[in-house]
Amino acid sequence: MTKVPAADATLRVLSLLSRQRSPLPAARIASELDLPRSTTYDLLTVLVEHGYVLHLPQERRYAIGPAAYEVAAGYARHAPLARVGRGVVERLVDATGESGHLASLSGSDVLYIVEERARGRTSLVSDIGVRLPAHLTATGRAMLAQLAPAQLRTLYPGRQELLRRTDAPSPTTPRQLRELLQQVRTDGVAWESGEVTDGFRSVAAAVLDQAGWPLAAVALTWESSRSEEDRGSLLAERVREAADEIARVVSGRRPG
Structure with a gap:
């Protein structure tokens, strides 16, 4: 098969950036891929225009962009993540007696790709194919x-006011959201209480690939009236285990 040089180089650039935890300068990209600098800059310019790469002018570096996550989300909906995730979520629900779901990140929304309601539990808004604002959900915050x-x-620019669904306290500015996400990183799980649906609480953990990027997040949701501190801690541990199990199967990532 004849190789198309421009397409080959473009895909190599995207593959390189997708494996990095930090943005890279153009010179490093050119060196890593053995590409001429002029070609590298031309490719990066086009990829930035289409949203597949982010340009950070002050740092003079480049990172994978939101359009690339849209492609990943599309893959996740139709490929191993959904199939593997369904089995893991079903076992999680059976073990805990609470409803569970798996969601991927799509821009500033979460898209639910697996939903499993526990026996005798109320139906939730997080049905398959439903989108909700990521900043309000436990799955979104985890990712x-x-x-x-x-x-x-890029996802939350400036000082925009963030959407609320209920009267429960929730972040209303990007700054408040960043502060909340710092706590999520410290805890290793994300929580949500009454911010999506009154009277319900959720805990979620991110499913990470080999580079530490979020492929999805798995969560459990239960009625707040039945919530106890020890119970919440147990469910948090269960979603962490489930997220690691999915990651091991889908991407080969080791737990932790």
């Missing part, structure tokens, strides 16, 4: 906490 600061600034 957002794993993004680079530049990616968060």
